[in-house]
Amino acid sequence: MKRVYVAGKFSGNNVLDVLKNIGKGKFACTKMFSLGLDPFCPWADMDYVIFNPDGDFNVERFYQYSISWLKVSEILYILSGWRESKGAMIEISIAKKLNIPIYYQDDISIEDFAKEVLNERIR
Numbered sequence: 001m002k003r004v005y006v007a008g009k010f011s012g013n014n015v016l017d018v019l020k021n022i023g024k025g026k027f028a029c030t031k032m033f034s035l036g037l038d039p040f041c042p043w044a045d046m047d048y049v050i051f052n053p054d055g056d057f058n059v060e061r062f063y064q065y066s067i068s069w070l071k072v073s074e075i076l077y078i079l080s081g082w083r084e085s086k087g088a089m090i091e092i093s094i095a096k097k098l099n100i101p102i103y104y105q106d107d108i109s110i111e112d113f114a115k116e117v118l119n120e121r122i123r
Contacts, residue, residue, distance in 0.1 A: 002117050004032060004039045005070045005095075007088040008079030021081075022046060028079055028110060035114035039077075040069045063087070070094055076102045077113060
């Protein structure tokens with residue numbers, strides 16, 4: 001089992017941009033899961049709000065929640081477009097401080113990343 005924290009752009013200039021970013025994030029995490037990895041999907045946070053619209057949530061709580069998962073992850077995988085995400089930049093900084101290996105989608109596809117990570121486990 002490899003715990004992979006997946007980071008990337010969440011917010012956007014309008015609701016359509018946000019929905020597209022959520023779709024890209026959830027798609028990437030679903031793909032990783034289907035390839036045998038165990039991704040943490042920050043974009044799934046939206047479900048906490050959608051299924052409990054009267055909940056007393058705030059953005060800071062979601063940041064804390066996500067970072068707690070990053071700290072126990074074995075790998076950080078960064079989706080394309082991360083340079084436009086303040087959150088992803090913070091996550092990269094934290095991963096570097098914790099010596100968590102970082103992979104970038106711009107450098108390695110999800111499929112090749114999964115093969116590489118899973119082959120490490122087999123050796």
